[in-house]
Amino acid sequence: MKPELKIFKIGGGIIDSEADLLEFVRLFSEVSGPKILVHGGGKGASEMMANLGIAPRMINGRRITDAATLEIVTMFYAGKTNKQLVAALQSRDVNALGLSGADGNVIQATKRPVRDVDYGFVGDLSEASVNSTLIHQFLEMGLTPVFCAINHDGHGQLLNTNADTIAASVAKALSAKYAVALHFCFEKRGVLTDVTDDKSVIAKINLADYAELKESGIIADGMLPKLENAFDALQFGVDKVIIEHALYINEVLKTTLCLN
Amino acid sequence: MKPELKIFKIGGGIIDSEADLLEFVRLFSEVSGPKILVHGGGKGASEMMANLGIAPRMINGRRITDAATLEIVTMFYAGKTNKQLVAALQSRDVNALGLSGADGNVIQATKRPVRDVDYGFVGDLSEASVNSTLIHQFLEMGLTPVFCAINHDGHGQLLNTNADTIAASVAKALSAKYAVALHFCFEKRGVLTDVTDDKSVIAKINLADYAELKESGIIADGMLPKLENAFDALQFGVDKVIIEHALYINEVLKTTLCLN
16 A cells, blocks of 8 residues: 655645744644645735836736746745745754755756747646656655745746646656645635535535536636646546645545545 | 765855856866755845845944845845756756755754844854754765755744855764865955965965964955864864865866865
């Protein structure tokens, strides 16, 4: 039987509040066994850009990662957020190791090709992107990798990648060696039938349920890409995907996704 | 016989010029055997603080690392500079691993005690600060650690430490396992008898020479703390210290320090 590995992804909502972030760190430090943390960015990068007079470039509602943006997000994600998280985890006896994809060449991305839109320095991942051997070695050494959303292309260029995508890609790559539970943490207790009611969490969703929930419109908007990512991970060997509130990872109320 | 280990420290002068930094990366990639890079910061952090309207706080000509300063230097040193260096090294087939002291708890510092002056979030190092076992493991894995000047106190607080001090402390800690050559790189070809003449490099300085050069005033100002650090490292087991130009590390013109 494969050993268990828990991968947690946290996003901006939790990162923007120092108190919430420290509470998550406390809860995460109590998670047993080998584990990995993947974090997105918070509002800090956008605020700093505004303070520096750098206007965000948007095309079709999507942010373009130009050189100035990449510099700021690298500083925030790989510098400030990553190192604050690592230091906080160390204070809780989690031997955290902060990583961008460039470190140890642990994730190598490809700059998104320009078709209709040039998204700038955005890194796409493929099956071969993740160096699972090195991550496995780090885990065997008792280290807890903490990934920010900055990767590189192997030719000296840093790239910004969606943190959900990093979490899913790392989970898929490590599923050959581990029974991986991938935890997407956000500001709700799970997938809700009624977004205004935090207690309306759907405990289990399989592929057939998902099709129905999508059809009926119960699952919509921002939850759709998250669940697409999740089912993709399950189809590529990840054992289970859990969608839960970052501040209640130790409680039972959450959504578990599975294929059948 | 102990295996050789080369530790290079580069400072702000080289970091501020992208072309120079990439040339150093090229030269460093050609250095054989296990190696470590320690980098300081450049002018970028101060420039960003000025752009954000954060005035540097100075006491007796020394910069105070207050919370706002620490945040910016963490972003610059651990984020921008460290990750750009790591990505550039990866493009030259050096398997670089960027590290703050918090990562893997590899360097634990102590906040400088407040006596006459509160220097703020500045981390001092002691003999026990450096986790040489983990650094050795990284080297054995074929990784090249790249240290920025950000450390932590083990209680969740990040701290800023002088990069020369980090290089010397890492060198001393690893001298139990390795014959360490510590290379301080800067913008001169070595210790000069005449600062206006780059060819006036003193090839070798031992402790007795150093006392004489200090006495005669040939070595003065900024070179003094650098050499104090260097001879301290030699006295605590480092094999040799080399002072050289960051862009000419492959040439013979340089200053080698030794005890006798």
